[in-house]
Amino acid sequence: MTSLRLILVAWWLQMKMRSRSAFEGVLGVLWPLFFATTIFLMYRQSASGAALIGASVGASAMGVWSATSTTASSALQSERRQGTLELLVAAPASFPMLVFPIALSMTTVGLYSLVATLLWGRVAFGIPITFHDPFGFVCAVAAVVISIALMGFLESVLMVRYRAAWAIGTALELPVWLLCGFLVPLTLLPAWVRPISWALPPTWGAYALRAAALGGSPWLDVLVCMLLGAVFAALATALSHRLVDSARTHATLALQ
Amino acid sequence: MDYAIEADGLVRRYRSRTGVRRTAAKEVLAVDDVSFRVERGELFGLLGPNGAGKTTTIKMLITLLLPTAGRASVLGLDVVRDAREVRRRIGYVFGGDRGLYERLSALDNLRYFAELYGVPAREQRGRIGELLELVGLTGRERERVESYSRGMRQRLHIARGLLHRPEVLFLDEPSIGIDPVGARELRTTVAGLVEAGTTVLLTTHYMFEADELCNRIAVIAGGRIVAHGTPEELKGNVVDASVVEIETFGADVAVLDRARAIPGVISVDTQDSGQAQLLVVRAQLGVEVTRSVLDCLAGLRVGRVAIREPTLEDAYVELVRHA
Amino acid sequence: MSQTTSSLRIFFYGGLTSYRALFNWISPAILVPTFLIEPVFQVLFFVYVGRTAGIGNARFFLIGNAIQFASIPCLFAIANTIAEERRFQTLALLLVSPARRLPLFLGRALPVIVNGFCVAAFTVGVGALLLGVSISAGAWLPLVGVLAVAAFACTGLGMLTAAIALRVRETAVLANIVFGVLLMFCGVNVPLSELPRWMAASAHWLPLTHGIAAARDLAAGHGGAHVSDLVAREAGLGAGYLALGTALLYYFQYEARRHATLEIA
Numbered sequence: 001m002t003s004l005r006l007i008l009v010a011w012w013l014q015m016k017m018r019s020r021s022a023f024e025g026v027l028g029v030l031w032p033l034f035f036a037t038t039i040f041l042m043y044r045q046s047a048s049g050a051a052l053i054g055a056s057v058g059a060s061a062m063g064v065w066s067a068t069s070t071t072a073s074s075a076l077q078s079e080r081r082q083g084t085l086e087l088l089v090a091a092p093a094s095f096p097m098l099v100f101p102i103a104l105s106m107t108t109v110g111l112y113s114l115v116a117t118l119l120w121g122r123v124a125f126g127i128p129i130t131f132h133d134p135f136g137f138v139c140a141v142a143a144v145v146i147s148i149a150l151m152g153f154l155e156s157v158l159m160v161r162y163r164a165a166w167a168i169g170t171a172l173e174l175p176v177w178l179l180c181g182f183l184v185p186l187t188l189l190p191a192w193v194r195p196i197s198w199a200l201p202p203t204w205g206a207y208a209l210r211a212a213a214l215g216g217s218p219w220l221d222v223l224v225c226m227l228l229g230a231v232f233a234a235l236a237t238a239l240s241h242r243l244v245d246s247a248r249t250h251a252t253l254a255l256q
Numbered sequence: 257m258d259y260a261i262e263a264d265g266l267v268r269r270y271r272s273r274t275g276v277r278r279t280a281a282k283e284v285l286a287v288d289d290v291s292f293r294v295e296r297g298e299l300f301g302l303l304g305p306n307g308a309g310k311t312t313t314i315k316m317l318i319t320l321l322l323p324t325a326g327r328a329s330v331l332g333l334d335v336v337r338d339a340r341e342v343r344r345r346i347g348y349v350f351g352g353d354r355g356l357y358e359r360l361s362a363l364d365n366l367r368y369f370a371e372l373y374g375v376p377a378r379e380q381r382g383r384i385g386e387l388l389e390l391v392g393l394t395g396r397e398r399e400r401v402e403s404y405s406r407g408m409r410q411r412l413h414i415a416r417g418l419l420h421r422p423e424v425l426f427l428d429e430p431s432i433g434i435d436p437v438g439a440r441e442l443r444t445t446v447a448g449l450v451e452a453g454t455t456v457l458l459t460t461h462y463m464f465e466a467d468e469l470c471n472r473i474a475v476i477a478g479g480r481i482v483a484h485g486t487p488e489e490l491k492g493n494v495v496d497a498s499v500v501e502i503e504t505f506g507a508d509v510a511v512l513d514r515a516r517a518i519p520g521v522i523s524v525d526t527q528d529s530g531q532a533q534l535l536v537v538r539a540q541l542g543v544e545v546t547r548s549v550l551d552c553l554a555g556l557r558v559g560r561v562a563i564r565e566p567t568l569e570d571a572y573v574e575l576v577r578h579a
Numbered sequence: 580m581s582q583t584t585s586s587l588r589i590f591f592y593g594g595l596t597s598y599r600a601l602f603n604w605i606s607p608a609i610l611v612p613t614f615l616i617e618p619v620f621q622v623l624f625f626v627y628v629g630r631t632a633g634i635g636n637a638r639f640f641l642i643g644n645a646i647q648f649a650s651i652p653c654l655f656a657i658a659n660t661i662a663e664e665r666r667f668q669t670l671a672l673l674l675v676s677p678a679r680r681l682p683l684f685l686g687r688a689l690p691v692i693v694n695g696f697c698v699a700a701f702t703v704g705v706g707a708l709l710l711g712v713s714i715s716a717g718a719w720l721p722l723v724g725v726l727a728v729a730a731f732a733c734t735g736l737g738m739l740t741a742a743i744a745l746r747v748r749e750t751a752v753l754a755n756i757v758f759g760v761l762l763m764f765c766g767v768n769v770p771l772s773e774l775p776r777w778m779a780a781s782a783h784w785l786p787l788t789h790g791i792a793a794a795r796d797l798a799a800g801h802g803g804a805h806v807s808d809l810v811a812r813e814a815g816l817g818a819g820y821l822a823l824g825t826a827l828l829y830y831f832q833y834e835a836r837r838h839a840t841l842e843i844a
Contacts, residue, residue, distance in 0.1 A: 002374065009371040017359040027755055034759030039628060041769040046633045055632075083354025090320055091372040092343040098372070164608035171612030174620040184627040248322045251270055 006093060007101050014105035028109045029116050032063030036117045039183065040125045050214050053128065056121035057213045058183035061206055063113030064148050065176050068106045072152035073159040073169025075102050080160075086253050095244050096153075096237040103152030107145045114141065132215040140208035143222045147201035147229040151176075154236040157243055161252070182206050201228035258332060260424050260455035261294035261317060265326035268312050286312045288479040289326070294457060294472075299450045301470035302459040305576055309479040310459040314428050317457070318348050330424055344374070347417035347425045351432035353409060358402040362393060362412050365401060366419065373420035387415040390445065407438040414445065424455045431465060443469055463569035473568075477576045490571045497522055499566050500537040500546050503559030507533055514552045520545050525573065532559065538570065614694070618648040618702040619709075625768050626710060635768075637710040641703060642794045643767040646729055649699030650787055651761070653733040655754050656688035657741035684741065684828075685734070692730050699726050718797045721806075725797060728810050729790030732817030736786050738824025745831050761787055786820070789813040 019025060036059040043055045076099070079085040088098050121127035131137045155172070159165035178184060179193065180202040186194055197203045204225035208218035247253045268287040287309040294300040304310050315321040317328055319339040328335045330342045357365050363384065370380045388394045391411035401409065410430060417425060427446065431439040447469060450456050460466055466473050467487045474484035483490055507526065515524045515535070520543030527534040535553075539545040550558065622644045629635040700723070707714055714722070740753060747753070761767070764778055765787040771779045782788045793809035796802070 005377065006371050009368065013357075013360060013364055013368050016364065017357060020359045027752055031755060031759065034762055037763050038625075038768050041763070041774065042625075042628060042634060043632045045769075045773050051632070081354075082357065083352070084357060086320055087348070087355055087369070088372070090318055090343060090348050091369070092340050092374060093372045162608060164606065164612070167609040167612045171616045171620075174617070174624045178620070178624055178627060184624075184631050188627055188630055245322075248320060251321055253320060 003094075003097060006097055007104075010098055010101035011104050011108070014102050015108060018105055018109055025109070028067045029063075029113045032059070032066045032113045032117060033120055035059065035062065036120060037124070040121060040127070044125060052121075052125070053213055054210055055183060056118060056125075056127045056129075057209050058206065059121070060114040060117035061144055061180075061182045061202070061209060062177050063117050064107055064110030064144060065180070065182075065202065066173055067110030067113055068103065068148050068152040069155070069173045069176065070166060070169040071106045072103050072155040073165040073172075075099070075106075075152075075156045076160040077165060080253070089244055089247070089253060096157075096240040099156055099236075099240055100149065100153045100233075103156060104146075104149040106152055107149040110148065111141075111145055131213045133212040133218065136212035136218040137209065139222055140205060140212045140218045143208055143225045143229075144202055144205035147205050147225050147232075150201065150229045150232040150236065154232050154239070157236050157240045160243060176200070176202075179203070180206055199228070201225045201232060204228065258296065259293045259329075260296045260298065261292075261300070261328070261330050261457060263290055263292050263313070263317065263326070263328045266290040266313065266316055266323050266328055267325035268309075268316060268321060269324045286479055287316070287323075290476065290479070290481055291326075292474050292481060292484060294455060296455055297450065297453055298471045299446070299456045299458065299469055301466040301473040302457065302476055303461065303463070303466050303473050303572060304459075304476035305461060308476045310476055311428055312479075313476070314348075314426050314457070314459055318346055318426055319343060344420070345423045347420070347422035348428070349413045349417035349425065349430055350428040351410060351413075351430050351434075353406060356401045356404075356409060356412060356416075359400060361398045361400055362388075362404070362415075363397040365412065366397075366415060369416050370419045375420050383419060384415075387418055390418075391415045392441070406433050407435060410434055410438070410442065414442070418449075422454065424457070425449065427456060427458045429459055429461070431460070431462060439465070463567065463572055467568040475572060475575050482575045483571075487568055490575075491566060491568055493571050493574065496541050497538045497566055497570075498541055499564050499570060500535075500539060500549065501560070501562045501564065502535040502537070502549065502553070503561075504533055504535055504553055505531065505557045505559075507535060507553060507556060511552050511556070515549050518545055518548045518552070519543070521549075523574075536570075538566070614698045615701065618645060618698055619705055621648055622702060622706045623709070629768075637706075638712045638714075638798055639770075639795065640768060641706040641710060641712055642798050643791050645699045645702040645706065646726065646791050646794055647761060647765065647767045647787060648702065649695040649726070650729050650733040650790075651754075651758050652691045652695045653688065653730045654737045654740060654757060656691035656734065657684045657737050658744035658754070659691075660684060660687040661741055661744050684738070688734055688737065692734060695730055696723075696726060712798075714798045715800050718800065718802075721797050721802070722794055725790055725794045725806075725810055725813075728813050728817070729787055729794070732786030732790060732813045732820070735817035735820035735824065738821050739827065740824075742824050742827035742831055745828065745835075761785065764788070766791055784816070786813065786816055789816070 036056075039055055039059050040052075043052055047055065076085060079088065079102075089095060091098075118129050122129050155169065159168060162168065178189065179197050180200055181189075181197060182202075186197050186203075189197070202225070204221045208221035208225060210216075211221060212218040266287055267285070267289060270284045270286055272282045272284060290309070290313055292300075302310050302313065312321065316323050317330060317335060319335050319342055322336060331345055333341050333345075335342055357368070360368070366384045366387070367380065370384060375383055384397075385394075388397050391414050393408065393411055393415065396404075396408065401412065404412065414430070417427075430446075431442055434442065443465065446456060446458070458466070458470065470487060472484065472486050473490060475482050475490070483493070512524050512526065512535075515521060515537060520540045522538040522540060524538075525536045527536065535549070537545060537549055546561065546563065550561070622641050625640040625644055626637050629637075629640055703714070703722075706712065740757065743753070763769075764774070764782045765785055766774075766782060767787070771782055771788070771792075774782070789809040790813040793806045793813070796806050796809075
């Protein structure tokens with residue numbers, strides 16, 4: 001299918017570009033590890049066993065979002081600066097199908113971070129990486145990666161008109177960690193926050209991760225995650241069409 | 257009649273917001289009732305000074321901008337309603353450094369755009385190889401674009417624009433910043449494309465380029481078409497004059513006015529080139545004005561004096577001056 | 580004009596320029612997320628993680644994170660000044676001027692430090708409200724003092740990073756790494772007693788460690804000699820780093836003139 005091929009080629013080339021920046025690569029992995037280390041140091045004072053594994057898994061998911069949130073918000077602006085945004089719009093390929101791979105490449109870098117965090121937990125803190133349901137875990141990871149990519153996709157499209165997009169993207173990093181319950185159970189958060197959390201696909205991905213790691217079935221959570229992801233995808237697609245039409249009306253495709 | 261490009265009363269307004277609080281929203285009329293037709297297989301030139309509306313017009317034709325009013329169609333397809341179909345059949349090449357992925361190699365850039373334009377997978381490799389050959393980048397395709405010179409980038413742009421064998425190619429100031437040799441190669445390539453049947457719309461402010469390449473030209477200034485026709489027809493507007501060029505130093509307004517007052521003189525313009533000035537005097541055919549003009553310049557240093565036929569540039573300056 | 584007067588003028592004019600440069604591009608769209616939302620959420624995040632793990636209390640995390648977040652900009656004020664000057668290609672001009680380096684760069688760092696100050700104060704205030712943390716009224720003024728000292732200590736270390744920034748171009752990576760190191764080592768979220776021995780030992784040589792400890796004591800209502808001791812150490816460290824950084828800066832400049840290594844443009 002040409003659409004699938006398009007997404008894959010676009011994703012692959014975006015990965016190539018991303019891998020050529022030391023800043024994004026090294027820092028993308030290192031930054032979440034700072035937080036993970038702090039978290040592990042906090043947890044080992046009181047927790048053990050399952051709680052530690054839960055912390056490790058949660059911290060690893062945090063890294064995937066970190067890799068996405070800041071970069072996604074200014075993704076389209078950087079295309080505009082390079083002068084390629086116009087070319088993307090002028091091409092016959094559907095615009096949303098070009099933006100999604102950009103976000104997907106960011107979450108793929110986040111995948112490195114996820115693995116690094118789990119390994120770091122094992123090596124430095126002795127937190128085991130034996131999972132109750134390894135296959136389920138891998139599927140849950142895929143669900144988390146794809147759903148965060150879809151959130152990044154939506155973020156890219158929403159933020160394109162704001163000059164301060166990078167600032168908002170950075171500010172979103174920690175709130176989403178909290179909202180999606182990667183580490184902190186939703187029951188600890190104020191009640192009014194929970195509906196927002198449940199509406200975000202990665203929340204369910206995180207449930208799936210913990211279930212697969214600690215014992216329990218991840219499949220229902222994976223399903224909900226993907227369904228919500230599809231909703232985000234539809235929303236982002238519709239918004240991107242509106243965005244392009246608005247840009248063509250107000251001539252903002254080429255503005256610096 | 258099946259035209260390649262039809263523009264019918266195109267209008268484009270910009271609203272520019274001044275300041276954060278949008279106190280005064282200025283409206284700029286960038287394109288004002290532009291109409292023209294380009295036939296299939298033609299090389300059509302859109303000539304005009306900076307800010308005349310050339311790029312805006314092209315962007316409306318390639319579906320990047322929605323016209324404020326008016327209609328346009330490419331290959332019979334409406335640029336607003338059938339945007340996607342139009343995009344499949346056209347190529348867009350613009351001058352300058354931007355528009356390429358710096359961190360990727362030329363080859364990867366072409367692969368990406370090939371995918372974007374739906375070049376079938378099995379054809380991609382061959383087509384890319386062919387185009388690299390055509391633009392003379394074979395052997396350099398694995399280098400990253402960030403190391404490319406302006407000329408190389410321009411050539412890569414052309415390769416990119418041709419990947420999907422477009423029926424109509426839009427070139428927006430393609431030879432800007434290119435060295436003379438590179439520009440000449442570019443023109444040869446473009447001429448070759450037209451010979452092979454591609455319709456080309458070229459915007460430029462290099463007169464000799466338009467003169468050399470284009471079958472027909474439209475001159476656009478201040479958002480309006482001020483003239484159109486073949487290069488010969490446009491030159492015909494000024495063929496009833498001869499041009500005297502005199503290199504001089506320090507000719508002031510008084511001197512110019514005296515020159516303008518000479519009977520037979522149509523216009524006197526100056527071009528500055530460094531310290532010297534080039535006085536361009538258009539005079540009625542048959543009237544000998546050189547002696548009288550030199551008399552006006554008495555006391556000033558005078559360099560080269562030449563008498564020549566009017567060129568497209570003279571026609572253009574005339575047209576644009578009156579716009 | 581005397582040396583002192585000229586240095587003072589450089590200090591304040593430089594500060595004013597930097598202030599204008601900083602706040603020229605700062606709009607509410609940037610200010611709100613970066614200076615108001617981020618630090619508060621950093622506090623909230625660690626408070627909740629602490630609750631999940633069953634350790635610490637809200638005040639502990641509030642003070643630690645507020646001070647860490649606010650002090651980091653001080654660490655990079657001078658390095659950023661250099662990066663900006665390099666970007667606008669005025670660095671060479673700056674360095675050939677007779678202006679003394681210390682007041683020059685410190686002056687440029689001033690608005691950033693003041694800004695960090697305000698951010699910390701805002702974060703502690705909002706955090707205390709949201710989390711129901713009580714801080715005795717009498718503690719506020721001394722807290723401000725401790726904050727100033729912590730900011731100074733970071734600025735001192737900042738002089739060192741600036742000297743390095745003069746030689747190396749990737750200051751952004753360095754900035755983020757230092758943020759992380761201070762987050763992990765300085766007792767921001769983990770008491771020194773719980774850190775591995777080597778980390779706790781290193782922490783004593785870093786800014787923020789003593790400042791945060793002093794601030795925590797003050798917020799809890801304790802005062803006295805112990806706090807003064809911590810503050811003195813923090814100030815001492817700051818001065819030490821400042822001296823070292825300044826010396827290194829002069830050295831790099833000298834070396835640059837000899838070997839053309841400055842990458843000034």
